[in-house]
Amino acid sequence: MPELPEVEAYRQLAEGALGRPVERAVFGDRRFARGSSSPRHLVAALAGVSFTAARRHGKLLVLDTDGPDGAPHLGLRFGMTGRLLVDGRAGVERLIYSSEREEAKWDRFTVVFKDGGRMVVRDPRLLGGVELDPTESALGPDALGVTAGELRRALEHSVVALKARLLDQHRLAGVGNLIADEVLWRASLAPHRRSGSLTPAELRRLHRHLHLTLDELIRRGGSHLGDLMPERRFGGHCPRDGTELVRSTVGGRTSWWCPRHQH
DNA sequence: ATTGTGGCCTGCCCGC
């Protein structure tokens, strides 16, 4: 599913859409419009502009424009099944939980450029969305560049489950369910640990593994390519010590973890 | 303010 590594791949793909005047934008499904702007307003704001930068903040992809009225920013979210295509090329090949099929009705939002090319958000389940001028300040620091101090501030003074905090995009942006399980497993921390209970050593360990894991998954090419992923099922075993994994719901999400080495 | 819960959305897989 699109977590930080996939959206980073989408961002790089979207760089191929920069500097190309937009002829028109089209909603394949009006429900894909998010935020306070109507689909009509969003489409009108994009006509004639060119994208000037493709930025990623957590799982949010932002395309800046050279538009006149304060240069509108286009926010793209991909939910768990959304893909980005530029001129027919996909940002990632395989997307777990989504479908490989090509259905015209899944093209929820399309930007047609004056050169004839196009950028498409394809999302079978409509869990993503397109928003004009998304409120980036509502997001926590990006997980890829988060400092140890920022991570500590995102987690301290809270009795909420550690994993729930890691998934809270307002505190830390970019970690989704699969990566949360992978990072906690690598850092030997139980998902239900109270967020504020981590010792300085555990915080350092978590910070180190967060960066190592994200770097590795970006290199491998997807959030579903972690070492824990193949065992995230009934009867699955810990790749480190062979213990049968436990499944529980933490922070409202299905969580798999090793009862022997994660504390 | 913080925190937890349910709903949205629909492809896919399973059992009957």
Place this chain on the structure above:
DNA sequence: TGCGGGCAGGCCACAA
């Protein structure tokens, strides 16, 4: 072969 139910989780509205 079709059908119903359960499942997946990012995000948001809502309640306590």
